Amino acid sequence: MNYSLKSIPEREPKPRERGYTMAMDKGLSVREVEDFLEVAGDYVDIVKLGWATSYVVPNLQKKLDVYRAAGIPVYFGGTLFEAFVVREQFDDYRRILDKYQMTFAEVSDGSLDMAHEDKCDYIRKLSEQVTVLSEVGSKDAEKIIPPYMWIKLMQAELDAGAWKVIGEAREGGNVGLFRSTGEVRSGLVEEILTKIPFEKILWEAPQKAQQVWFIKLLGANVNLGNIAPSEVIPLETIRLGLRGDTFDHFLDLEKPC
Amino acid sequence: MNYSLKSIPEREPKPRERGYTMAMDKGLSVREVEDFLEVAGDYVDIVKLGWATSYVVPNLQKKLDVYRAAGIPVYFGGTLFEAFVVREQFDDYRRILDKYQMTFAEVSDGSLDMAHEDKCDYIRKLSEQVTVLSEVGSKDAEKIIPPYMWIKLMQAELDAGAWKVIGEAREGGNVGLFRSTGEVRSGLVEEILTKIPFEKILWEAPQKAQQVWFIKLLGANVNLGNIAPSEVIPLETIRLGLRGDTFDHFLDLEKPC
Amino acid sequence: MNYSLKSIPEREPKPRERGYTMAMDKGLSVREVEDFLEVAGDYVDIVKLGWATSYVVPNLQKKLDVYRAAGIPVYFGGTLFEAFVVREQFDDYRRILDKYQMTFAEVSDGSLDMAHEDKCDYIRKLSEQVTVLSEVGSKDAEKIIPPYMWIKLMQAELDAGAWKVIGEAREGGNVGLFRSTGEVRSGLVEEILTKIPFEKILWEAPQKAQQVWFIKLLGANVNLGNIAPSEVIPLETIRLGLRGDTFDHFLDLEKPC
Numbered sequence: 001m002n003y004s005l006k007s008i009p010e011r012e013p014k015p016r017e018r019g020y021t022m023a024m025d026k027g028l029s030v031r032e033v034e035d036f037l038e039v040a041g042d043y044v045d046i047v048k049l050g051w052a053t054s055y056v057v058p059n060l061q062k063k064l065d066v067y068r069a070a071g072i073p074v075y076f077g078g079t080l081f082e083a084f085v086v087r088e089q090f091d092d093y094r095r096i097l098d099k100y101q102m103t104f105a106e107v108s109d110g111s112l113d114m115a116h117e118d119k120c121d122y123i124r125k126l127s128e129q130v131t132v133l134s135e136v137g138s139k140d141a142e143k144i145i146p147p148y149m150w151i152k153l154m155q156a157e158l159d160a161g162a163w164k165v166i167g168e169a170r171e172g173g174n175v176g177l178f179r180s181t182g183e184v185r186s187g188l189v190e191e192i193l194t195k196i197p198f199e200k201i202l203w204e205a206p207q208k209a210q211q212v213w214f215i216k217l218l219g220a221n222v223n224l225g226n227i228a229p230s231e232v233i234p235l236e237t238i239r240l241g242l243r244g245d246t247f248d249h250f251l252d253l254e255k256p257c
Numbered sequence: 258m259n260y261s262l263k264s265i266p267e268r269e270p271k272p273r274e275r276g277y278t279m280a281m282d283k284g285l286s287v288r289e290v291e292d293f294l295e296v297a298g299d300y301v302d303i304v305k306l307g308w309a310t311s312y313v314v315p316n317l318q319k320k321l322d323v324y325r326a327a328g329i330p331v332y333f334g335g336t337l338f339e340a341f342v343v344r345e346q347f348d349d350y351r352r353i354l355d356k357y358q359m360t361f362a363e364v365s366d367g368s369l370d371m372a373h374e375d376k377c378d379y380i381r382k383l384s385e386q387v388t389v390l391s392e393v394g395s396k397d398a399e400k401i402i403p404p405y406m407w408i409k410l411m412q413a414e415l416d417a418g419a420w421k422v423i424g425e426a427r428e429g430g431n432v433g434l435f436r437s438t439g440e441v442r443s444g445l446v447e448e449i450l451t452k453i454p455f456e457k458i459l460w461e462a463p464q465k466a467q468q469v470w471f472i473k474l475l476g477a478n479v480n481l482g483n484i485a486p487s488e489v490i491p492l493e494t495i496r497l498g499l500r501g502d503t504f505d506h507f508l509d510l511e512k513p514c
Numbered sequence: 515m516n517y518s519l520k521s522i523p524e525r526e527p528k529p530r531e532r533g534y535t536m537a538m539d540k541g542l543s544v545r546e547v548e549d550f551l552e553v554a555g556d557y558v559d560i561v562k563l564g565w566a567t568s569y570v571v572p573n574l575q576k577k578l579d580v581y582r583a584a585g586i587p588v589y590f591g592g593t594l595f596e597a598f599v600v601r602e603q604f605d606d607y608r609r610i611l612d613k614y615q616m617t618f619a620e621v622s623d624g625s626l627d628m629a630h631e632d633k634c635d636y637i638r639k640l641s642e643q644v645t646v647l648s649e650v651g652s653k654d655a656e657k658i659i660p661p662y663m664w665i666k667l668m669q670a671e672l673d674a675g676a677w678k679v680i681g682e683a684r685e686g687g688n689v690g691l692f693r694s695t696g697e698v699r700s701g702l703v704e705e706i707l708t709k710i711p712f713e714k715i716l717w718e719a720p721q722k723a724q725q726v727w728f729i730k731l732l733g734a735n736v737n738l739g740n741i742a743p744s745e746v747i748p749l750e751t752i753r754l755g756l757r758g759d760t761f762d763h764f765l766d767l768e769k770p771c
Contacts (some may be wrong), residue, residue, distance in 0.1 A: 002574050003610050006601045025708060027490030029292035035543035036318035038432070052499035053490050059295060060259050083499055086508065087263045096260050137606050139501035174466075208686075233541030241564035242597055244653035244684070247625035251600065284747030286549035309756035310747050314553060317516050340756055343765060344520045353517050368761035396758035427758070429722075 008240050009220040009250045014045060016052075018199045019221030023229050024171065025074075026050035030062050031213075032229075037070045040232035047072055048105065048173070048225070050077035050171060064100060078108025078135050078235055085122070086112050097130060107157075108135035110168055110176075116153060120160035127161030133202065137168025137176030147191040154196050165196070169204030169226060177203065177210075184213045199223070212245040219252070266507045271302060272426050275456045276478030276496070277421075280486050281428065281463075282331075287319050294327045297338070297489035303361065304329055305482070307391035307428065308336035311342075312483060321357060335365025335392050342379070343369050343412045354387060364414075367390035367433075372418055377417035384418030390459065391417075393434030394425025398401055404448040411453050422453070426461035426483060434460065434467075469502040477507070484508040521593030522754050523734035523764045530558060532713045533753070534678075537743050538685065538720075539588075540564035544576050551584045554746035560618065561586055562739070564685060567592035568617075576615060592622025592649050599636070600626050611644060621671075622649035624682055624690075632669060634674035641675030647716065648674075651682025651690030662703040668710050679710070683718035683740060691717065691724075698727045713737070725749055726759040734764070 012019040023044045028036065036044075045255040047067055054060055054076050067074045084093035091108050097105055102127075109170055119134070126132050134157040145153075154165045167189075168176030177185055192201070198218060204226040205211045214222045227235055237243045241250035276286045280301045285293065293301075305325055309319055311333050324331045333354075341350035354362055361450040364380050376391070383389050391414040393407055402410075411422045424446075425433030434442055449458070455475060462468045471479045477496040485494055486505040498507035526533040537558045542550065551557075561581055568574055569689060572631050581588045590611075598607035611619055621637050633648070640646050648671040650664055659667075668679045670748035681703075682690030689697055706715070718740040719725045728736045734753040741749055751757045 001568055002571070003341045003569065003613075005569065005597060006603065026294050027487065029295045030304065031288070031295075035545050036488050038543045038545075039541050039571060042572060043570070050491075051501065052494050052497075055258055055262065055499055056300070056490060056493050056497070057296060058299060067474060071393070079501060079504065084475065086504075099260075106581070124477065126392065206601065222345070230541065233570060234564075236570050237566050240566075240570070242569055242593065244565065244593060244625045247593065247596070247600075284553050286552045288545070288549050305555075307748075308758065309751050309754075312515055312517065312756055313747060313750050313754070314516070315559070317553060317558060336756065336758060336761065340519060343761075346520065349518065356517075367757045433615065500721065507698070 006122055007251055008242075011239065012221050016045065017122050018223065020045045020202060020223035021227055021232060021235060022046045022202060022223075022225035022244070023227045023232055024047060024048050024050045024225075025063070025229065026053050026171070027057055028063065028129070028229065030059055030066055033066045036229040037066070037072065040229065041070050041072065043192035043236045044072060044232050047074045048077050048106070049074060051077040052083050053077070055079060061100070073104050075104035075106055075133065079111055079149060080220040081105065081107055081122075082109065082111050085114070090122070092127060094126070095106065097177045103130055104133060105130045106133045106135060106166070107162070108166075108168075110135060110137065110139040116156065120156055123160040123162050132161060133164055135165055135166040135168055139168065139170055139175055141175045141180055147188050150188065150192055151195045158196075158200060164202050164223070166202045166225060167192075169202055169206060171206060172224060173204070173206040173210055173226070181228050182207050182210065184210060186213070189217070207236070208238070208245070211238055215239055215246055216249055261437045264508055266497075268496065269465055269478050273302065273478075275480065277302045277459060277480035278484055278489060278492060279303045279305060279459060279480075279482035280484045280489055281305050281307045281482075282320070282486065283310050284296070284314055285320065285486065287316055287323055290320050292325045293486040294323070294329065296331065297486065298327050300490050300493045301329060304331045305363070306331060308334040310334070311337060330361050332361035332363055332390065333379050334369055334417070335363040335514070338362065338364055338379075339366065339368050342371070347379070349392060351383070351386060361390060361421070362387045362388055363390045363392060364419070365423075365425075367392060367394065367396040373413065377413055380414055380419050387457050388420045390416060390421055390423055391419035392425055396425065396427055396432055398437050404445050406447055407445065408452045411449065411458070415457060416455075421457050421459050423459045424449075424484060426463060426467070428483060429461060430461070430463040430467055430483070433509070439464050439467065441467055446474070465491070465495070465502070467485040468495055472496055472503055473506055497503040518675055521765055522756075525753065526735050530559065532703065532737065534559045534716060535741055535746060535749060536560050536562060536716060536737075536739030537741045537746055538562050538564045538565050539577070539743065542577065544573055544580055546576050547580045550638035550743040551580070551586065554743065555584050555586065558586060558746050561588045562586060562591050562620070565591040566597050567591070568594060570583070575614070587618050589616060589620055589647065592620035593625055594716075595619065595636075596617070596622055596625050599628070600653070604636070606639070608643060608732040617644055618647060619644045620647045620649060621676070622680075622682075624649060624651065624653040624677065630670065632754045634670055637671055637674040637676050645677045645682055646675060646677035647678055649682055653682065653684055653689055655689045655694050660743065661702050663695035664702065664706055665709045670695070670714070672710075672714060678714055678716050678737070680716045680739060681706075681718055683720060685720060685740060687718070687720040687724055687748070696721050696724065698724055700727070703731070722748070722759070725752055729753055729760055730763055
């Protein structure tokens with residue numbers, strides 16, 4: 001840090017299981033990746049190449065090289081996995097992961113109907129090859145999953161080999177964990193946390209109010225994802241109680257008197 | 258593309274009359290233009306320098322050079338044309354087009370009142386000098402043009418020499434083709450399409466939900482405009498059925514069974 | 515300017531007391547600062563490093579060097595001042611200002627409760643060291659300050675040595691001067707202006723509709739702040755009547771007839 005302030009919440013050091021920040025790259029240039037890492041490389045833990053953008057961007061290999069050189073793992077968005085599966089090209093998908101030397105992959109079913117046993121099978125298979133993040137929640141705002149089912153799905157996916165489970169929100173932050181207005185389905189989140197360990201969940205929270213809500217509930221070291229690259233620094237200040245929204249939140253701990 | 262996926266809708270190759278993507282540059286630096294073209298140069302067809310931003314940016318000539326070297330035509334936003342016309346400086350405008358060796362120009366009347374015959378005269382004159390895009394629709398949310406009139410205006414402007422007609426939406430996507438909420442005036446669009454050929458219209462659709470709506474109605478190769486530079490890659494994935502919003506849309510065509 | 519247009523409102527030349535544009539940097543890379551200044555260096559007057567982002571960004575000194583070389587003063591957001599004060603580290607704050615050779619500082623009380631006399635004391639002390647901008651208005655949407663109190667606070671802070679007073683809006687533009695919808699509290703602004711000189715106020719106005727409202731009320735040379743770097747060029751066109759929103763506004767002055 002550039003100067004010394006008292007009563008700042010302690011952040012887990014990298015590599016970490018808690019306090020994880022996942023950013024979404026939806027088409028950065030190589031130079032933009034370099035700029036992002038100059039500013040936020042110390043704060044971002046993993047980068048998702050949003051949905052299937054990796055299919056169309058012409059600079060894929062070069063970007064992967066830049067992230068790799070900085071020690072930041074990268075994975076393809078779950079929609080890419082689904083795009084291969086729906087076309088019965090799962091083996092091609094596995095080859096792509098090898099070709100690009102990916103160490104992480106996401107398994108999701110946000111855009112298609114898949115038996116949950118099949119999803120768990122994919123998690124089992126892929127977790128022999130890479131570290132798997134699995135995502136729960138539909139991209140379809142009409143599909144409401146009740147809390148007990150979120151828990152059951154998450155537990156089964158962790159049991160199948162997922163390293164962490166992701167709570168779906170999309171880039172917009174308006175489905176899954178959130179109402180269409182972006183408001184958190186807070187009862188859902190609290191019920192999930194009675195059963196699934198805090199550090200096993202990565203909450204997608206692209207909107208600032210959502211990030212603030214999670215940090216106030218779960219502290220500086222909550223795992224948050226779908227953060228725009230330019231919002232990683234603002235998020236870090238919210239985690240540290242250095243933006244208006246959480247300014248008071250961490251002061252009580254050891255407030256000077 | 259970086260890997261092979263089945264059942265991807267076919268895109269018209271460049272240069273194209275259909276499936277056109279027009280992006281809006283509202284003040285990029287030279288390096289930002291280079292970054293934009295590194296990522297999206299294969300997908301963007303034409304760039305508009307938004308409204309009259311070209312009047313104030315200090316790097317105009319340099320940016321034009323970069324776009325030109327990449328083979329991407331550029332034009333000044335229609336508001337610049339109107340700014341010259343309202344000041345009775347139309348001849349100056351024509352000289353500016355020559356000075357900067359512009360090959361396209363936009364004729365619009367979104368910010369001023371102009372007799373339609375006069376507008377068509379401007380289209381006729383300018384189309385001797387450059388390729389003309391003409392825009393229909395007011396920037397004033399209060400001015401509602403009925404569907405039969407949209408058709409009449411569009412047809413007259415094509416007859417006067419416009420290469421394509423643009424449906425107005427502004428940078429925000431909340432006027433003209435859209436309600437103030439951003440919702441598409443769908444009856445209007447469908448009625449227009451009964452009379453004006455699909456490939457002659459470029460729909461301004463800056464918001465994702467608007468892009469999705471047009472692609473679902475008109476397919477991967479609809480002409481869309483006012484796309485932010487950072488949204489050209491996301492748009493391309495929507496066109497190809499590789500984002501949640503259109504994931505199902507193109508699969509039926511040749512779905513593996 | 516790149517070409518000559520009649521009836522363009524005259525802008526105060528830099529350095530200026532009126533027509534000031536304050537931009538907010540919330541975590542730009544060094545190269546992004548260079549890009550920003552290439553495009554908007556002639557139009558931006560001062561840059562705020564938003565809230566306490568300067569605590570976490572690893573490139574602080576390098577960025578300050580780039581801004582300084584371009585002759586653009588920089589200051590730390592008021593929340594940083596508050597973060598030091600609430601921890602009883604005000605002397606540390608003064609040392610930080612010296613260490614980084616800051617020539618401006620912001621005094622605010624948007625995130626904490628502070629007796630107004632204490633706030634004025636801080637303004638007095640800091641104005642011996644740097645040029646002080648002081649901010650009025652809470653970041654808490656629940657805390658509504660009546661107009662007569664805004665005036666009283668502003669006058670006292672100017673009397674205590676503030677160079678200008680800032681009307682609070684946050685990065686989002688939804689508190690202080692604005693309703694939660696972003697709508698301007700117009701009666702408040704008009705009443706303030708009956709007592710406090712126009713050029714002594716810097717209005718935070720991050721949203722376009724807010725910028726348009728102030729420019730229509732107060733002219734091209736109103737002081738506006740919390741402008742995103744990519745919006746400085748768009749703002750300049752609004753000031754000059756070269757975007758749809760203010761297209762008509764300045765034409766009457768010397769309209770060609």
